[in-house]
Amino acid sequence: MNLDRKSFLRQLGLGAMGLAAGGTAAGAADLPAFSDRDPERFWAAVRAQYLLTPGFSYLNTGGLGPAAGPVLDVYEKTSRHLQEKSETGHALFTQARTVLARFLGAEVSEISFVRNATEGNGIVAAGLALKAGDEVIFDSHAHPGGAFPWINQHKQRGVVVRTFEPDVTDAAGNLARIAALITPRTRVVQVSHVTAPTGIVMPAAAIAKLCHERGIWFHIDGAQSAGMFPFELRALGCDSFATSGHKWIGGPHETGVLFIRREKLDAVAPVMVGAYSTDQGDLSLELPYVNGTVRHEYGTRNAAAVVALAAAAETQERIGRARIAARGRALAARVRTGLARLPDLEILTPANAEINASILTFRSPRIAYDKLFERLLTDHRLRCRPVSEQQLNAVRVSLHLCNGPDECDRLVEAMAAILKKT
Numbered sequence: 001m002n003l004d005r006k007s008f009l010r011q012l013g014l015g016a017m018g019l020a021a022g023g024t025a026a027g028a029a030d031l032p033a034f035s036d037r038d039p040e041r042f043w044a045a046v047r048a049q050y051l052l053t054p055g056f057s058y059l060n061t062g063g064l065g066p067a068a069g070p071v072l073d074v075y076e077k078t079s080r081h082l083q084e085k086s087e088t089g090h091a092l093f094t095q096a097r098t099v100l101a102r103f104l105g106a107e108v109s110e111i112s113f114v115r116n117a118t119e120g121n122g123i124v125a126a127g128l129a130l131k132a133g134d135e136v137i138f139d140s141h142a143h144p145g146g147a148f149p150w151i152n153q154h155k156q157r158g159v160v161v162r163t164f165e166p167d168v169t170d171a172a173g174n175l176a177r178i179a180a181l182i183t184p185r186t187r188v189v190q191v192s193h194v195t196a197p198t199g200i201v202m203p204a205a206a207i208a209k210l211c212h213e214r215g216i217w218f219h220i221d222g223a224q225s226a227g228m229f230p231f232e233l234r235a236l237g238c239d240s241f242a243t244s245g246h247k248w249i250g251g252p253h254e255t256g257v258l259f260i261r262r263e264k265l266d267a268v269a270p271v272m273v274g275a276y277s278t279d280q281g282d283l284s285l286e287l288p289y290v291n292g293t294v295r296h297e298y299g300t301r302n303a304a305a306v307v308a309l310a311a312a313a314e315t316q317e318r319i320g321r322a323r324i325a326a327r328g329r330a331l332a333a334r335v336r337t338g339l340a341r342l343p344d345l346e347i348l349t350p351a352n353a354e355i356n357a358s359i360l361t362f363r364s365p366r367i368a369y370d371k372l373f374e375r376l377l378t379d380h381r382l383r384c385r386p387v388s389e390q391q392l393n394a395v396r397v398s399l400h401l402c403n404g405p406d407e408c409d410r411l412v413e414a415m416a417a418i419l420k421k422t
């Protein structure tokens with residue numbers, strides 16, 4: 001039996017939950033209409049959908065985003081339903097791909113589902129035809145999941161790695177730092193769309209232009225951007241892009257998306273292939289890859305997770321992606337304003353709105369970052385993220401649709417109390 005999506009959804013009773021095109025996204029139907037006069041009523045209803053323990057503030061979406069209850073319902077129901085007839089549910093990927101293509105501003109054929117951002121970055125790093133001496137540029141704030149795939153190419157193939165420290169002044173500064181590192185041997189530029197340690201937003205479209213004028217591949221590690229704010233990959237002009245589904249999009253754990261621009265598809269040699277990478281039904285030696293980034297998918301997968309990721313993306317669309325981005329920004333700005341009044345506190349995330357968004361990173365010479373992280377967690381029930389990268393010795397908060405102004409104020413009060421005692 002091959003369960004198609006429509007009959008599957010009918011059996012699941014999920015038509016009204018919006019997994020079918022044009023339906024209502026998971027849980028979004030239960031939300032009140034957004035009103036400018038009382039936005040907190042709306043956001044309180046959004047927050048109520050999460051399973052997060054009351055009184056515990058989760059400020060680490062950049063590490064791992066919580067999935068809302070209705071998204072988890074989709075995951076569990078899909079999983080159980082597939083188990084009833086022990087189906088893989090692979091046909092369900094098709095609609096999910098349509099949703100994620102729309103969400104990321106890509107064509108359907110440009111999207112493949114991976115397990116996490118690291119896997120997507122690794123497919124591109126390992127698949128490009130790089131030789132010893134070819135140069136790759138990326139930011140020194142890259143997460144290990146963005147940096148190690150390239151350092152591995154250094155180890156395996158002698159690729160030369162060059163890094164630039166993100167500029168905290170403006171977008172032009174970051175563009176200039178990349179341009180200054182480009183040589184005739186530069187083959188790839190990668191940036192963290194939003195840097196993990198301090199939340200700096202890179203000027204992706206301008207970098208794409210710079211790279212394409214020079215025939216350089218441009219890959220974006222978008223683990224921190226997809227779901228934080230809206231953008232269109234085709235319009236941005238990158239050649240490839242990888243993201244986690246389990247951070248800002250709010251999908252289940254172990255979900256991710258890889259985009260490779262249609263025109264550049266063949267430049268990334270598949271590293272792993274199997275069923276679904278090709279339509280070939282026999283053992284002949286041609287192995288023509290399917291015509292799409294889907295060629296990088298292979299073998300049995302967790303269809304329930306992919307379906308729930310699509311439900312999470314649809315939920316954000318229903319809530320309003322610009323609205324979510326503005327919410328994260330406003331909350332980060334509220335924390336910034338509060339922290340700015342405290343003594344001995346340095347905010348590392350740039351104040352320039354051109355290069356910041358929903359992440360805020362800060363530190364104090366009065367207390368070590370790991371102790372500060374611990375105090376915030378154990379004494380104040382505020383789950384932040386310690387930032388040890390590049391000796392920044394700071395603490396990071398991520399503000400998303402599951403957070404509210406009360407949590408921002410609690411954080412500021414907690415910081416005031418901690419600094420008073422140290």
Ligand SMILES: Cc1ncc(COP(=O)(O)O)c(C=O)c1O
Nearest residue numbers: 116117118143145146196223244
């Ligand atoms: C910029 C960046 N890239 C990659 C990753 C790794 O993500 P994943 O665990 O989905 O591979 C992270 C995780 O925090 C990140 O911030």
